[in-house]
Amino acid sequence: MNIAGALADLYTLQERDQELDKIKEQQELLPPELIEAREKWAELSARLGQLKERYLTLQREYKQNDLEIKDLTAKRKQAEDEQMQSSSVREQTQFENRIQQLSTRIDELTELTMPILEEMENLAEQIQALEAEMAEMKPELDALEAKNAERVAQLEAEYQEKFAKREEMAASIPKNLLREYQAIRRARKGVGVALVYAKGGVYRCSACSVQLPTHVAQRVYQGQQVVRCPSCGRLLWKGPQEG
Known part of the structure; x- marks a missing residue:
């Protein structure tokens, strides 16, 4: 094959390559409705994650306070029992002061815990609402994903068919010229x-x-x-x- 003929075939091959390029571009180009659905799903997922993280933080804080309240309550009960068994006024006074200190701390922790419980209840409602919204949205998103997957598969079948013909065409072009063309095409x-x-x-x-x-x-x-x-x-x- 002379140079002019090889270049003519190479130019025709380039047209086939550009068709293949367009198919790949079409495969990667998502439908607007799928893009919108994915963005909304990602937004809801991120929001849900934030709420759950905050809920877990509050839950740990609540459990810590609750354990401390139970421990202090047990200590107060022990102090009350020991006070009842004490005989001297001095011991009675010491136990009274100890009981008062424990009661004050229990009240403080209880006061701190109430807002935590309220926020946890509010967060639980928000989490439940978000999960319900996402559950309602999931079938629509799945349908869009399935439709897009079908579209991509059809394009892939078209690509493979045209690629096979392209390879047949490329086989008739001198290999050194083909390699040079492919290197330039990648760079240009x-x-x-x-x-x-x-x-x-x-x-x-x-x-x-x-x-x-x-x-x-x-x-x-x-x-x-x-x-x-x-x-x-x-x-x-x-x-x-x-x-």
Whole structure:
């Protein structure tokens, strides 16, 4: 195969590659309704997580206070029992002071615990409401995800079919030229081969629009060697109009 024919096939291959690129882009492009549903679900999940974290923090604080109240209550009961068994006024007074101190601390903790319980009850209601909202939303989200998965699968089937034909086409192109094209295409936004077009006696690269030196354009039109654009580095082809 001569250079001109190989470049012509390579340009056709590039069209197939660009079709494949578009399919991949379509696969990654999510439907607006799915994006919206995912964002709402993420927002609700984050909010639910925050509420549950706060609830657990309060629960730990409540349990700590409750344990301390129970411990202090047991100590107060012991002090009351010992006071009843004491015989001296001094001991009676000491136990009375001890009982008073314990009672004061129990009252303080009880007063601190009540708002915690109230907030926990409020949080439990909010958590329940959020979980109900998410449970109601889940079937809709699942349906959108399933529909999108089906769409992606159909595109993948189309991609594989076209990719197989693309590989058949690529097999007829010289391997060294194909490797060069693929490297340029990866580096140059999916375009490895560019047409040369002439207007008003001026030759330009169709990819970067830079004016080509006359001797470069002449080498392209002669079709005897692989020529790259001196500006963007893409392979240059004279186009089908020149045969």
